[in-house]
Every structure is written in structure tokens, then in C-alpha cells.
Amino acid sequence: MKSFDVVIIGGGPGGIYTSILTKQLGKTVALIQDEQESLGGVCLNRGCMPTKSLLKAATAYRYAKQAAKYGLNITAPPIDLSQLRAVTDEDLEKLRFGIQGMIDGAGIPVFRGRGAFKSAHEIIITKADGDSELIRGEQIVIATGSHPAELPFATFDGTHILSSDQLLKNKVLPEKLLILGGGAIGCEFATMYHTFGSDVCLVEAQESLMPREDRDAGLKLKELFEAQGIKVMTGTTIKSLTIENGKVKVAYSNSSETDTVDKVLVGIGRKANTNGLNLEAAGVATEQGTISVNTFMQTSVPHIYALGDAIGGLMLSHAAEKEAAVLALNMLSPNSHPLEESAVPRVAFCSPEIAAVGVSKVTDGIKAFTMHQVPNGRSVVDKVPPAFVKMFIEENSRVVAGAIIIGEAATEMIHEMALAVENRLTVEQIGKTVHVHPAHSKNIAIAAHQINC
Numbered sequence: 001m002k003s004f005d006v007v008i009i010g011g012g013p014g015g016i017y018t019s020i021l022t023k024q025l026g027k028t029v030a031l032i033q034d035e036q037e038s039l040g041g042v043c044l045n046r047g048c049m050p051t052k053s054l055l056k057a058a059t060a061y062r063y064a065k066q067a068a069k070y071g072l073n074i075t076a077p078p079i080d081l082s083q084l085r086a087v088t089d090e091d092l093e094k095l096r097f098g099i100q101g102m103i104d105g106a107g108i109p110v111f112r113g114r115g116a117f118k119s120a121h122e123i124i125i126t127k128a129d130g131d132s133e134l135i136r137g138e139q140i141v142i143a144t145g146s147h148p149a150e151l152p153f154a155t156f157d158g159t160h161i162l163s164s165d166q167l168l169k170n171k172v173l174p175e176k177l178l179i180l181g182g183g184a185i186g187c188e189f190a191t192m193y194h195t196f197g198s199d200v201c202l203v204e205a206q207e208s209l210m211p212r213e214d215r216d217a218g219l220k221l222k223e224l225f226e227a228q229g230i231k232v233m234t235g236t237t238i239k240s241l242t243i244e245n246g247k248v249k250v251a252y253s254n255s256s257e258t259d260t261v262d263k264v265l266v267g268i269g270r271k272a273n274t275n276g277l278n279l280e281a282a283g284v285a286t287e288q289g290t291i292s293v294n295t296f297m298q299t300s301v302p303h304i305y306a307l308g309d310a311i312g313g314l315m316l317s318h319a320a321e322k323e324a325a326v327l328a329l330n331m332l333s334p335n336s337h338p339l340e341e342s343a344v345p346r347v348a349f350c351s352p353e354i355a356a357v358g359v360s361k362v363t364d365g366i367k368a369f370t371m372h373q374v375p376n377g378r379s380v381v382d383k384v385p386p387a388f389v390k391m392f393i394e395e396n397s398r399v400v401a402g403a404i405i406i407g408e409a410a411t412e413m414i415h416e417m418a419l420a421v422e423n424r425l426t427v428e429q430i431g432k433t434v435h436v437h438p439a440h441s442k443n444i445a446i447a448a449h450q451i452n453c
């Protein structure tokens, strides 16, 4: 039986990053990845990267459709989804090649198959053809990711009721698309399909979009979506979805309104991949289907660690990478580095983009400041709404405790706020930093100056 210092189950961002870091720390490392998917996990194959590739196409198409605004005489014919998918596939191939090269270059063996615990130190890897191999890990990392959550009353059928995985494979533009869930996934698909030409209705059970974030920002995003022609129904839940004559009939719980749509995207959340891991054989505890870890990323079994979507929480690739960095250090020196995720940005690449970091609520000692949305030079020439900037400030120290931004390039602008939260910078320090003219980020500096008043 082959034996390694560290065995990692799952080759998504969390597993890949852990394997590279632990290898750099001098450990012998093995990575196990299901044969169904290339290295890179959901992020590369079914998540971050295909959506960002398609959203880029949507941005280009939006510019073409709105060319007259920029003094250009261009007509934009209807899009061909299969052509866009082909370009996305090319992007993904380049990324797959890059990741495989990085893992090969680091000399990390990849075992293809499904990993499951045989005991607390042994993992059995089963291939699709039934072959299996047993390997041993002194330390083990569970990085198995997550899958889309289903509605209890309407399971995925791949044709009418779809998960994000399934909608990404779809090559025909639905005339009417209903999206359930106003979180990051729902908002990104709403932008994508609305821009491509579908009639989109976005339904969210809570009162505002991006419901885990600041309410004002969620309401602002709703307003901006509606101004573009996306129908947004907040505070709304679905009673039933019935397939009739090739369409989906929608009944709402708290409204007498009914609707008929071509497809429904269920984007209500994701569930950790724990099935088939045989966690009982190792004694790893779960809570509501998610792997429980302590602040040092250890499961209930001290030499078994877990991270990424498998432990719930932020469920973002860069959060998984942050967890990998903390986990690797704790593996080297147990209980040395507690996880601190308050400075991990939370984002949706819809249009306009929305990005947040740190605290998202006013509490004792934390006050909020929302900048009056004034156009700046950049927003005027770009012909986009000016950035919405809200900051959460510690009253006594004037340290930036959190921020949320909506607007063009918000997912880039948020890094300045992440730097502030991570390093406990004050609004004065942000305000005195020179911001480029003309840049959307200038609204951050203006906001910081206004808080100084």
C-alpha cells in the first residue's frame, strides 16, 4: 500500500491549493480526484470560470446592443448560445491545462477515482470500471466540495427544472427563464440570460437580493436590475412548479399571481458532498450534512482536516484557498493558526457587480455610512450608474470594519476595502491615499472623506 504524509480527497480549488502548499512545506502528498471531472473542481468546470466566461460574452453583447450610447453604429444580431459555449470550453481547456501542469510540475501524484474512508488513515479509491486501490495518509484532508440543493417539491429534470450545472450546458436560449434564489448564483445568471435576450424573472424569499448582505445594498441591486428590465420578486416563495405542454406553470405561495415559463433555474443554495465518503469508518462528525471543523480546520478526528464547500460557510473559491493556507500551517504545527475569515470578500459578478467584505450590519460600536451616489468622471464616460459605497466603521477607532460596493468593477474595488479590514486601516488612512482620476474607486476615497466630516 502506498503511503503519504498528506492525502487530499477532492481536486477543486481547496484541494489543489492544499496539495501545492503542503508539498512546498516538504510533505509527501497525494491528490484524489473523481474521474467524472478534471482537476479544478466546480470552480473551473461548472462554477466560477464558465460563468465568468459567459458573463464576459454578455458584457461584450451589452456593449454591442448599447453601441449607440457610445456613438457607434453597430447592430447586434441574436446570440447563438452554442457558439458562446464553444468559446467558454476553449477558456476552460486552457485553465485545465494550466492546473494539470502546475500539479505535474509540483510532482504531486493524482489518483483518479472516488475516495472513501476504509479506516481513519486508509482511503480506498474506486474507479468507474470497478478497480480499486488502497492508500494511506498520515494526515487526510476532505476537500470534496458541494452540489446544488434541490427544491423538495420539484426535482431537477435537466430540461425544465435545472441546476446551475445543467443550465450551463444548455445551448438553447429560453424565451422565459425563472430563477429561484437571489444570491450570487441567481444574480449572475439573471444578468447573463437577460443580456442574452431571455425574459428573466428572479424570485427571492427574503426582502432583498443578496440576502446575507446589507439590506440597503440588496434593495439597491433590485432597483438597478429592475431598471434594466429584469423582473425581481422579493419576499416571494414558490408553492408549486407543474410541467404542462412543455412549459413550467409557476404558483407562488404568497401571491395569487401565476406564470408560465420555459425553464426554471433552482439556485437556492448548495449542499456539502459527504455521501459515499464513509465518514463513519473514520469517525468524522457532520452537522446537518456538512463536515464540522474547529477553528484550526480539524474535524472531530484530529489528523483529518476539511475545508471549502464541504464545510459550508462562505462557499467561495478564494475562501477555500484561504482555508487551505490556514490548514496547511496547522498541519505543520497543530493548533497554531486559527481561521479568521472576516476579510474574505463576498462577490457576485452580475451587472452591476456587487462585492462586500467584513461586517454587514450595524451593531454596538459599529456605525454605517452610505455615500450619496454622485456620478464621477469615470461613471459619466463609461455611461454606467456611479458606484454605491457603504462602509461600516468602528465608532471609537474609526477602523473600517466592513464595506459593500455596487457598480462597475466592484469586484476589483473591494480589494481596497479587504486590505483595510484585514489590516485595521482607518477611514483617514483610506481617505489620504491618492486614488486615480478618473477611476470608479475614487468613490471610495470620496466616501472616506465624507466620513471624516
Ligand SMILES: Cc1cc2nc3c(=O)[nH]c(=O)nc-3n(C[C@H](O)[C@H](O)[C@H](O)COP(=O)(O)OP(=O)(O)OC[C@H]3O[C@@H](n4cnc5c(N)ncnc54)[C@H](O)[C@@H]3O)c2cc1C
Pocket: 009, 010, 011, 012, 013, 014, 015, 032, 033, 034, 037, 038, 040, 041, 042, 043, 044, 046, 047, 048, 049, 051, 052, 113, 114, 115, 116, 143, 144, 145, 146, 164, 185, 273, 276, 277, 307, 308, 309, 310, 315, 316, 317, 318, 319, 320, 349
Ligand atoms: C455557478 C457557480 C458560480 C460560482 N462562481 C464563483 C465565483 O465567481 N467566485 C468564487 O469564489 N466562487 C464561485 N463559486 C463557488 C466555487 O465554485 C466553490 O466555492 C469552489 O469550487 C469550492 O471549492 P472546493 O475545493 O471546496 O470544492 P469543489 O470545487 O466542489 O471541488 C471538489 C472536487 O472534489 C471532487 N470529489 C468529490 N467527492 C469526491 C470523492 N469522494 N473522491 C474524489 N473526488 C471527489 C469533485 O468531483 C470536485 O471536482 C461558484 C459556484 C457556482 C456553482
